[in-house]
Amino acid sequence: MARRVTGDRANGERPANGSLEEPVRQRLLAEATRLFAGRGFESTSVQEIVAAAGVTKGAMYHYFDSKDDLLHEIYARVLRLQMERLNRFADAEGPVADRLHAAATDVVVTTVDNLDDSKIFFRSMHQLAPETYKSVRAERRRYHERFRDLVVEGQRAGVFRDDIPAEMVVDFFFGSVHHLGTWYHPDGPLTGQEVGRHFADLLLNSLRP
Amino acid sequence: MARRVTGDRANGERPANGSLEEPVRQRLLAEATRLFAGRGFESTSVQEIVAAAGVTKGAMYHYFDSKDDLLHEIYARVLRLQMERLNRFADAEGPVADRLHAAATDVVVTTVDNLDDSKIFFRSMHQLAPETYKSVRAERRRYHERFRDLVVEGQRAGVFRDDIPAEMVVDFFFGSVHHLGTWYHPDGPLTGQEVGRHFADLLLNSLRP
Amino acid sequence: MARRVTGDRANGERPANGSLEEPVRQRLLAEATRLFAGRGFESTSVQEIVAAAGVTKGAMYHYFDSKDDLLHEIYARVLRLQMERLNRFADAEGPVADRLHAAATDVVVTTVDNLDDSKIFFRSMHQLAPETYKSVRAERRRYHERFRDLVVEGQRAGVFRDDIPAEMVVDFFFGSVHHLGTWYHPDGPLTGQEVGRHFADLLLNSLRP
Amino acid sequence: MARRVTGDRANGERPANGSLEEPVRQRLLAEATRLFAGRGFESTSVQEIVAAAGVTKGAMYHYFDSKDDLLHEIYARVLRLQMERLNRFADAEGPVADRLHAAATDVVVTTVDNLDDSKIFFRSMHQLAPETYKSVRAERRRYHERFRDLVVEGQRAGVFRDDIPAEMVVDFFFGSVHHLGTWYHPDGPLTGQEVGRHFADLLLNSLRP
DNA sequence: GATGAATGAGCATTCATTCAT
DNA sequence: AATGAATGAATGCTCATTCAT
Structure with missing residues (x-):
């Protein structure tokens, strides 16, 4: 296991300036993200990553x-x-429809803001070592479950139709979100906010009883 | 361009269809599909493919x-x-909502029936040579356009809401469809038909004015 | 051993129109010559040859x-x-200096007229199977010996200097001839005849006692 | 561009120079030279080279x-x-005929001393990538031009005949030199010096007005 | 912390040749 | 006389990783 530079900061205090404190590690992550998104994990060589960094x-x-x-x-x-942000929106005050709408909008905006991460996620996930793969899937599942709970909450409250399994609604919606990377372009006609609102509208509309 | 097998079985008789009688080309395509879906294009070696075939x-x-x-x-x-099937449903008789519902259900069923193809598509598409990549994207775009035309038709007819661009509705829906490969399992609780109906319901519901 | 189409014409009669009688064989030889000269023997594939033919x-x-x-x-x-032509010039009438000059001029002209053959000769000779290689070398040696005999004849007659071994004179001269392929261009300023005359002049001059 | 070994033996001490102490890079060059000369570039595999080294x-x-x-x-x-040596001889003191004779002798001696290099040069040059090929040809041309200048100098001084283009004299002579690899054997009857003198004599004699 | 030489297994692809038809 | 599917061995090259320094 490689030593982490953060290893000796287990108390949780953060460096004053993240990007300057561990420049090499950050630069490697940044360049790897960019390259994996562009060429795919398998087609990117370690040599290319280190050269870029x-x-x-x-x-x-x-x-x-x-x-x-x-x-x-x-x-x-x-x-x-993503988990942090979802929790923030899900735990907010207000009607469940509003909270779901806000969370849905936000996940689109965040995805669009980190489009490289999104591209990598579904293209390269299966290249992870089995153990790592499992842990990522598990974390991902927890995220979906948190989102699904919002849908269930709305169904129980009678504001969402309940003839379609909440689980499937979540898969339906996140499929759309995860594919943003294949068509969305930051310099296209729509901002992330606009796409986010449309997507959230579609989701909420599709849940109308 | 590699030569194509020109079936010299013009009399119509078919091989017993033990996997050894299958033409080499078909066997190669079948095994490659299976392996690419399992491990990804880059992680599958030609050696593995030919050994399997x-x-x-x-x-x-x-x-x-x-x-x-x-x-x-x-x-x-x-x-x-996919193009053949979409055309068949889109060109049928009946109200546009019905035709869209049928087409949407069908694309889900077809995707689920050829889940390996679907997995390969979005994971490995970007590994194609640039020229090939372009032609695949172009074909894909034509497919989306045909689907979008149905949405536009419904919007013009006033049966679908028109405050969300038809283009985006299509991307929204096909994102969901293309991600079936990441969660659907043939031996799970739901048949392809059931998922198809749910997905089509969600789509149509989301389009209600 | 591949059958030769000429095999059944052992009596020596020739087809009325060589190039049409054995078109395939001739075309293969012609294209192979062109390609070997251009890319080298090893870098030319059988596939390329047959495609060209x-x-x-x-x-x-x-x-x-x-x-x-x-x-x-x-x-x-x-x-x-080459052997045919050399014999013709060497066996002609006249002073040895004239015959050597004529033979030297002719070998340059012939080389320039068949530049592809010349390029192939020294580049690819060592790719021949050992047995074939030996027989080609032997034939080549006979050719050199016939040429050397002319030099010796002139030395004995006292018209050529004899302090340099005739063998070496031949190697000296043919080195020059064989390298024509590396610099001579048919569409350059000089005809084969002109180069031939210059080369023969240089040879004869270098042999002046 | 592959990195070059930057001899960290700045103190000047040398390895015992058993072939195992030789730097890897040198050993690879030496073995490659030997093998390319023997079998040709295309027929020598990288595997053979690294095994030999x-x-x-x-x-x-x-x-x-x-x-x-x-x-x-x-x-x-x-x-x-070769360029270094030619410059040394061409820039020396003395009559141009003497300097040309010395340079001509030297190029033969050097060629004979590095016969493998010479064999490779003309057999395998055309296998280089186009760009590399051009740069090698250009360097070679500069060498020829330096040599040609000596001939021109003699022609202007009236000590060489000038009815044959100097350019052609150079091609004539270097053809002979470059073909040494096809007939000269170190263990034959003649030393490199002897061949060099004969070749230089032939060259100078051929240039007598 | 960081270097860079070295490994060794693996990769996609090419190729001359064979052979049943 | 000619086809074209199939072979199998070899080729140049890449790559993630290691390790002495």
Whole structure:
């Protein structure tokens, strides 16, 4: 297991300036994200990553156990971020329809803001080592479940139709979200907000009893 | 361009259809589909494919120009099938809502019936050579346009809401369809028909004015 | 051993129109010569040759035993032609200096007229099977000896300097001839005749006592 | 571009120079030269080279970009050496005939001393990548031009005949030199010096007005 | 922390040749 | 006389990873 630079900050305090504190590690993650999104995980060589980050292979293997580990770290970052945001919206005050609408809009906006992460996620997930793969799937499932709970809440409250399993509604909606990477372009006619609102409208409309 | 087998079985008799009688080309396509769906395009070696098909590498390169060409042929087959079916449903008689519902149900059923093809499509498409990639995207776009025309037709007829661009509705729906490969299991609780109906219901409901 | 189409014309009679009688074999030799000269023997595939000649591989292996055999036939043709011409000039009437000058001029002209053959000769000779290689070398040696005899004849007659071994003079001169392929261009400023005369002048001058 | 070994032996001490102490890069160049001369570039596999040098393929690709690059390095070494020597002789004191004679003798001696390099040069040059090929040809042309200047100098001084283009005299002479590899054997009756003197005599004699 | 030489297994692809038809 | 499917061995090259320094 490669030593983490954060390893000795287990008390949770954060460096004052994240991007300057661990520049090599951050740069490696950033370049790997960009390259994996562009060419795919398998088609990106460690050599390309380290060259893009301006470091040597030795440096990369100092911070990460393997190329696979690099991918895993990218996933961990995405998962952490999405879960945090979902919790914030789901736990807010107000009618469940409003909270679901807000959460749905936000996940679109966040996805669009981190489109590279999104592209990588579904294209390269199956390249993870089995153990890692399982843990990522599990984390992902927890995220879906949190979202599904909102749907169930609405169904129980009678504001959403309940003849379609909530589970499937979630898969239906996230399929749409995950495919943003295949068609959305930041310099296209629509902002992330606009797409987010439309998607949320479609979701809420589809749930009307 | 690799030569195509020109079935010299013009009399119509068919092989007993033990897998060993199957023409080499078909066997290669079938095994490649299975393996690409399982491990991804990049992680599947030509050696694995030919071993699975019980032929030699030379035979594969007799029928296909490259590993890339093999992937392209798989795509071409899928695209052809889907376009045919969509046309059949779109050109049928009846109200546009019914036709859209039928087409939406059918694309889900077909996807579920060829789940390997679906898995390959979005995971490996970007590994195609640029030229091939473009032609596949173009074909895909034509398919989406045909589907979008149905939505537009309904919007003009006033039976669908028109405050969301038809284009986006299509991307929204097909995102869901294309992600079936990540969660649907043939031996799960739901048949393809059931999922298809639910998906079509959600689509139609989301379009209610 | 591949059958030769000429095999059943052992009596020596020739077809009225050589190029139409054995079109396939001639076309194969012609295209092979062109391609070997351009890319080298090893870098030219049998596939390229048969494609250029507009026939199939099977046809090529009907007329020639192997790719090596094809090269050998090219050599045999060149060697035959050159030996015939040298004999004609060497056996003519007149002073030895004139005969050597004429022979030297002619070999340059012939080389320039068949530049592809010349390019192939020294680039690809060592790719021949050992046995074939030996027989080509032997034939080549006979050619050199016939040429050397002219030099010796002149040295004995006292018209050529004899302090340099005749053998070496021949190697000296043919080195120059064989390298024509690396610099001479048919559409350059000089005709083959002009180069031939200059080369012969240089040779004769260098032999002045 | 493959990285070059940056001899960290700045103190000047040398390895015992048993062939195992020799740097990997040098050993690869030496063995490649030997094998290319023997079998030709195309017929020599990278596997054969690395086996002969006692290293792995990976090591070779660490020092050289490709098999092509290996050939290019051999060429660069030869070209550098020959240009240096020619300059030394051409820029010396004395009559132009003496300087040309000395330079001509030297190029023969050097060629004979590095006969493998010479064999490779004309047999395999056309296998280089187009760009590399051009640069080698250009360097070669500069060498020829330097030599030609000596001939022109003699023609202007009236000590050489000027009815034959100097350019052609150079091609004539270097053809002879480059073909040494096809007939000269170190263990034959003549030393390189002897051949060099004879060749230079023939050249100078051929230039007598 | 970081280097860079070296590994060794694996990759897609090419190719001359064969052979049943 | 000619086809074209199939072979199987070889080829140049890439790559994630290791390790002495």
